[in-house]
Amino acid sequence: MLNYYLASMYEQLEKSIREKVKISAEEFELCKTFFIPKKLRKKQTLLLEGDVCTYNAFIEKGILRSYATDEKGNEHVIQFAFEGWWISDLASFLQGSNSTHTIEAIEDSELLLLTYTAREDLMSKLPVFETYQRILLQNAFIAFQSRVNAALNSSAEEKYLKLTSAYPDIIARVPQHMIASFLGLTPETLSRVRKQISLRR
Amino acid sequence: MQNIKTIAVIGASDKRNLSVLNELAARYQLLLFDKNINEVNKIQQSLLTENRYASIEIMPCATNASWEADMIILSGFCINDDTVVKTIKEVATAKIIVIMENDDEFTKSINHQVSFDLLFPHSRIIEVININTDDQAEKEFLLEGHDSYALDTVSSIFEGIGFNTYVSQIN
Numbered sequence: 001m002l003n004y005y006l007a008s009m010y011e012q013l014e015k016s017i018r019e020k021v022k023i024s025a026e027e028f029e030l031c032k033t034f035f036i037p038k039k040l041r042k043k044q045t046l047l048l049e050g051d052v053c054t055y056n057a058f059i060e061k062g063i064l065r066s067y068a069t070d071e072k073g074n075e076h077v078i079q080f081a082f083e084g085w086w087i088s089d090l091a092s093f094l095q096g097s098n099s100t101h102t103i104e105a106i107e108d109s110e111l112l113l114l115t116y117t118a119r120e121d122l123m124s125k126l127p128v129f130e131t132y133q134r135i136l137l138q139n140a141f142i143a144f145q146s147r148v149n150a151a152l153n154s155s156a157e158e159k160y161l162k163l164t165s166a167y168p169d170i171i172a173r174v175p176q177h178m179i180a181s182f183l184g185l186t187p188e189t190l191s192r193v194r195k196q197i198s199l200r201r
Numbered sequence: 202m203q204n205i206k207t208i209a210v211i212g213a214s215d216k217r218n219l220s221v222l223n224e225l226a227a228r229y230q231l232l233l234f235d236k237n238i239n240e241v242n243k244i245q246q247s248l249l250t251e252n253r254y255a256s257i258e259i260m261p262c263a264t265n266a267s268w269e270a271d272m273i274i275l276s277g278f279c280i281n282d283d284t285v286v287k288t289i290k291e292v293a294t295a296k297i298i299v300i301m302e303n304d305d306e307f308t309k310s311i312n313h314q315v316s317f318d319l320l321f322p323h324s325r326i327i328e329v330i331n332i333n334t335d336d337q338a339e340k341e342f343l344l345e346g347h348d349s350y351a352l353d354t355v356s357s358i359f360e361g362i363g364f365n366t367y368v369s370q371i372n
Contacts, residue, residue: 006264006291006292009291009292032294033294033295033323034295035294035295036294036295036296037268037291037292037294038268038269038271039265039268039269040269041269045204046204047204048203048204051203051204110268113295115295117350118295
């Protein structure tokens with residue numbers, strides 16, 4: 001049983017890389033040696049606000065969220081990351097500055113962690129990995145622009161429908177108050193939006 | 202506030218490392234594994250007596266303990282146990298592995314010409330040798346390894362918990 005789990009430790013990473021670039025079996029074997037396998041339990045943190053973000057984390061299994069806390073102690077969800085996604089505080093990771101986010105596991109999770117040095121070494125040894133990273137950053141920037149546009153132009157209902165159609169799993173796996181926070185809504189508003197949608201159906 | 206690191210102690214029932222584990226328990230989350238359940242239970246109780254609010258858990262499997270950990274300590278019988286080495290190798294990639302060498306293991310390792318760098322080719326190996334076994338005297342450790350980052354990390358952990366360290370980087 002354990003051997004099965006160990007064999008599938010890099011499954012999502014391989015899938016993610018192969019979706020974007022061509023990589024040989026030997027190159028992927030080399031790639032694996034740079035990643036730190038790490039399990040995180042539900043509610044455990046990978047990064048605390050104020051620390052330097054030392055890892056760029058790839059999610060093999062589970063869900064993580066990053067959030068910022070305001071002066072009143074309210075949490076504002078910035079990102080969710082599901083299987084096959086990456087999560088970090090990019091500014092802190094790339095510049096070595098103090099993080100403005102906390103990263104926490106929503107479910108028991110299995111991660112593959114890449115340090116800044118390991119990422120640099122891997123990109124210099126495997127140019128194809130640098131291409132993969134460039135494509136990821138492009139996609140992240142596009143997603144960021146789309147999120148800003150939605151925040152400025154979309155209604156609460158449009159934002160909710162867009163999120164749930166892109167990630168149908170999210171309702172079952174993520175608590176509602178976190179989804180509300182991610183969409184910039186109060187839990188009460190989200191509840192009202194959901195009710196309106198279900199009444200119309 | 203810093204994120205609390207998790208340390209897996211594989212071969213945790215070795216009493217010679219109790220003073221080190223005692224100090225580590227005050228600052229880190231410990232995951233203990235040992236084939237000898239009774240002995241590891243005693244170690245856990247002893248650590249909890251000294252560190253009432255510490256997070257110290259007994260794990261049923263060396264692989265899961267090492268997978269969850271940020272750093273792995275190998276001690277006692279595990280140092281020369283092929284089965285244990287094989288079970289944790291896959292989940293120890295790129296992690297720091299601290300080999301706690303007391304007199305017996307140190308001699309055995311030399312006799313068997315065990316190279317931990319060959320056993321764990323993708324991990325950062327640091328061998329820690331207790332150079333002052335007198336319980337009354339201040340603890341002093343010699344840290345040996347190739348990786349300067351790992352040497353610095355382990356040295357700062359040991360110094361941080363009140364021990365003296367001497368670092369030897371092998372080329």
